[in-house]
Amino acid sequence: MFQTAPCHLTASRWLDQIAEALDTRPVLRRHRREVARIIDPDALCRAAAARGLTVVEDGAHILIQNGSHRFPAASPCSSPRTPLTREGPGWEGAMANDLFNSFMTGPDEKGRFGIFGGRFVSETLMPLILELEEQYENAKTDQSFWDEMEFLWKHYVGRPSPLYHAERLSERLGGARIYMKRDELNHTGAHKINNVLGQIILARRMGKTRIIAETGAGQHGVATATVCAKFGLKCVVYMGAHDVQRQAPNVFRMKLLGAEVIPVTSGRGTLKDAMNDALRDWVTNVRDTFYCIGTVAGPHPYPAMVRDFQSIIGKETKEQMMEAEGRLPDTIIAAIGGGSNAMGLFYPFLDDKSVRIIGVEAGGKGVNEKMEHCASLTGGRPGVLHGNRTYLLQDEDGQILEGFSISAGLDYPGIGPEHAWLHEVGRAEYVAITDKEALEAFQLCCETEGIIPALEPSHALAHVMKIAPDLPKDHIICMNMCGRGDKDIFTVARHLGFDMSATEGRKAD
Amino acid sequence: MTRIDATFAKLRAEGKKAFVSYIMAGDPDLDTSLAVMKGLPAAGVDIIELGVPFTDPMADGPTIQLAGQRALEAGMTLQKTLDMVRTFRKDDADTPIVLMGYYNPIYNRGVDRFLADAQEVGIDGLIVVDLPPEEDEELCIPAQAAGLNFIRLATPTTDDKRLPKVLTNTSGFVYYVSITGITGAAEAQAGDVGPEVARMKAQTDLPIIVGFGVKTPETARAIASVADGCVVGSAIVSQVAAGKPVDEILAFVKSLSDGAHAA
Numbered sequence: 001m002f003q004t005a006p007c008h009l010t011a012s013r014w015l016d017q018i019a020e021a022l023d024t025r026p027v028l029r030r031h032r033r034e035v036a037r038i039i040d041p042d043a044l045c046r047a048a049a050a051r052g053l054t055v056v057e058d059g060a061h062i063l064i065q066n067g068s069h070r071f072p073a074a075s076p077c078s079s080p081r082t083p084l085t086r087e088g089p090g091w092e093g094a095m096a097n098d099l100f101n102s103f104m105t106g107p108d109e110k111g112r113f114g115i116f117g118g119r120f121v122s123e124t125l126m127p128l129i130l131e132l133e134e135q136y137e138n139a140k141t142d143q144s145f146w147d148e149m150e151f152l153w154k155h156y157v158g159r160p161s162p163l164y165h166a167e168r169l170s171e172r173l174g175g176a177r178i179y180m181k182r183d184e185l186n187h188t189g190a191h192k193i194n195n196v197l198g199q200i201i202l203a204r205r206m207g208k209t210r211i212i213a214e215t216g217a218g219q220h221g222v223a224t225a226t227v228c229a230k231f232g233l234k235c236v237v238y239m240g241a242h243d244v245q246r247q248a249p250n251v252f253r254m255k256l257l258g259a260e261v262i263p264v265t266s267g268r269g270t271l272k273d274a275m276n277d278a279l280r281d282w283v284t285n286v287r288d289t290f291y292c293i294g295t296v297a298g299p300h301p302y303p304a305m306v307r308d309f310q311s312i313i314g315k316e317t318k319e320q321m322m323e324a325e326g327r328l329p330d331t332i333i334a335a336i337g338g339g340s341n342a343m344g345l346f347y348p349f350l351d352d353k354s355v356r357i358i359g360v361e362a363g364g365k366g367v368n369e370k371m372e373h374c375a376s377l378t379g380g381r382p383g384v385l386h387g388n389r390t391y392l393l394q395d396e397d398g399q400i401l402e403g404f405s406i407s408a409g410l411d412y413p414g415i416g417p418e419h420a421w422l423h424e425v426g427r428a429e430y431v432a433i434t435d436k437e438a439l440e441a442f443q444l445c446c447e448t449e450g451i452i453p454a455l456e457p458s459h460a461l462a463h464v465m466k467i468a469p470d471l472p473k474d475h476i477i478c479m480n481m482c483g484r485g486d487k488d489i490f491t492v493a494r495h496l497g498f499d500m501s502a503t504e505g506r507k508a509d
Numbered sequence: 510m511t512r513i514d515a516t517f518a519k520l521r522a523e524g525k526k527a528f529v530s531y532i533m534a535g536d537p538d539l540d541t542s543l544a545v546m547k548g549l550p551a552a553g554v555d556i557i558e559l560g561v562p563f564t565d566p567m568a569d570g571p572t573i574q575l576a577g578q579r580a581l582e583a584g585m586t587l588q589k590t591l592d593m594v595r596t597f598r599k600d601d602a603d604t605p606i607v608l609m610g611y612y613n614p615i616y617n618r619g620v621d622r623f624l625a626d627a628q629e630v631g632i633d634g635l636i637v638v639d640l641p642p643e644e645d646e647e648l649c650i651p652a653q654a655a656g657l658n659f660i661r662l663a664t665p666t667t668d669d670k671r672l673p674k675v676l677t678n679t680s681g682f683v684y685y686v687s688i689t690g691i692t693g694a695a696e697a698q699a700g701d702v703g704p705e706v707a708r709m710k711a712q713t714d715l716p717i718i719v720g721f722g723v724k725t726p727e728t729a730r731a732i733a734s735v736a737d738g739c740v741v742g743s744a745i746v747s748q749v750a751a752g753k754p755v756d757e758i759l760a761f762v763k764s765l766s767d768g769a770h771a772a
Binding site for chain 1: 564568571581639664
């Protein structure tokens with residue numbers, strides 16, 4: 001029998017020990033995940049009772065007994081507690097204590113995560129969205145669909161992407177052990193292709209021949225153009241005119257891949273406006289066109305579908321972390337524009353209560369009343385846009401504000417509805433990082449690890465830089481390196497005052 | 510019975526088709542749009558659709574998008590739109606007013622507060638583009654309970670199976686969108702619209718009004734003749750965009766209403 005952890009140990013360490021102990025008791029193994037989630041001893045007590053296990057106390061510890069097996073599971077020193085039995089007082093209250101409710105069951109049949117999500121679209125699109133939902137539900141349980149996905153993920157995208165221990169960065173920051181999930185090594189240079197493959201395979205099953213997409217940084221546009229080229233589908237990408245300018249390399253890539261890139265001039269010419277124009281195209285060409293949305297936003301079923309496709313990131317991370325460290329990470333961190341790379345990493349960990357989850361929004365020039373940022377959760381409030389209810393940057397009249405960020409991929413005034421919900425229920429924390437902090441992280445990553453990150457994950461890395469130094473050396477952080485920075489070198493050069501034209505050398509005649 | 514129901518009853522008695530016109534509140538500024546609005550009934554407009562400007566009008570073409578931007582730049586808000594209706598009602602107690610726009614400004618104001626205000630200033634109906642039947646609990650049901658008509662769009666993609674869902678909880682009239690597309694796009698074709706109107710008539714007694722792609726007096730007449738009336742929006746807004754004086758805009762509206770009423 002192992003020693004029950006005293007309550008001053010970190011929750012995660014303690015849970016690791018419980019999990020370990022449970023492993024040696026096969027009869028309880030199937031409950032392992034649930035039990036390991038419990039942090040609160042009261043909840044553990046109730047949970048055991050719910051399964052018909054006996055809860056006993058020996059003075060110092062709470063022990064859970066099953067037949068002849070008995071193991072200590074909690075130390076009762078954290079709070080005053082009333083032992084509970086199935087018939088005992090407070091049982092209903094115990095069930096209402098949501099610790100046993102999974103965070104992974106959403107959305108509901110109306111496409112909602114709590115009050116967020118939904119299907120706020122015009123009638124012209126409604127029949128299509130319902131058809132898409134039906135087709136996706138069918139595909140989800142169709143092994144041939146996943147077989148095709150897995151084959152392409154492996155042979156076309158290059159999955160699994162490595163989980164990499166950033167030793168020099170960890171050393172430099174002097175605290176936590178930092179891992180990077182290397183989704184920037186995917187074909188096309190970012191996580192975006194994980195989702196695009198799924199949607200295009202679905203589009204082909206639905207008999208659609210024309211694919212449209214919106215893009216901010218251009219990564220989703222490039223991924224869509226790539227997969228369309230592979231399958232011989234017509235591809236039209238809407239991109240804000242401002243982004244066309246600041247992400248020129250990706251525009252050229254899309255053109256090489258045979259896509260038509262339409263610069264969007266309405267609004268301020270960024271991702272939000274590109275999404276409006278993509279929706280207008282879709283309304284006009286509903287019969288042959290599939291709208292391949294690049295993030296976990298839009299009308300149901302998009303937020304759930306994109307999350308499911310991106311969840312490969314978190315699934316792999318979990319397995320790779322178990323292999324590398326024999327346990328789950330303590331903290332996982334990802335950058336958020338609409339939030340697809342973050343949702344992909346977070347989702348498989350939502351019910352692992354020991355794992356702290358942090359989403360990093362783009363703080364632009366700072367989250368204040370000037371609103372020169374894209375931090376929807378930190379600086380916005382609930383509203384309805386682009387088919388879903390979520391947190392939005394808006395003025396007092398309900399007009400949508402333009403975001404502001406150095407990173408085109410984060411420059412969106414909304415956020416996926418599941419993030420809005422995770423924020424409200426408190427399962428994930430959301431913070432903001434400024435342009436300046438992201439640039440510093442960008443440089444540090446180049447110098448210490450030989451990895452040129454995209455500006456988007458540089459935001460996540462900047463938050464790692466903030467918290468890692470104060471964490472113990474055995475604390476494991478995993479951040480999602482969701483994209484590579486090739487596309488951003490011109491922007492970064494400009495911000496660092498570096499003249500690219502002076503280094504070009506002589507042109508060949 | 511709302512002003513909308515009364516208007517259709519009167520038109521039916523006279524054997525006339527309805528002419529509905531759309532203008533954007535506050536385009537290019539509050540005073541001009543109010544002057545245009547005040548002149549619409551005399552120009553033969555039976556029902557006024559008043560657009561509420563929104564930064565992200567997903568179902569609208571460039572003409573209405575730009576009208577919204579002009580209005581917002583001139584400082585238009587939902588509050589000022591409500592005030593504009595209140596002013597209009599001082600001189601006109603009968604012409605039905607339908608507010609048309611997107612959900613976020615209403616949601617942001619608070620549905621209950623918005624409905625109370627809308628009733629108080631004399632609004633008769635609502636068209637909210639991004640609220641399909643699947644989201645009826647948001648605004649449609651509370652609006653009907655508050656005595657306002659909730660007018661729904663039916664489109665070429667609304668098939669017979671789905672049509673009952675769209676017609677349930679719709680009141681006032683049904684707005685049939687003549688094309689799959691955005692406002693101000695391709696010209697509506699009476700030959701395509703006629704059978705669609707008949708398809709809906711088989712399932713509802715509500716008047717069917719056709720909009721999107723009606724730009725000229727000739728089209729207004731052709732479309733109205735196969736339905737209970739038609740809506741013109743972008744073509745009128747284009748006149749505002751071109752900086753035409755109010756009387757010229759109203760003369761153009763008159764030519765359209767003459768077309769529709771000749772059907």
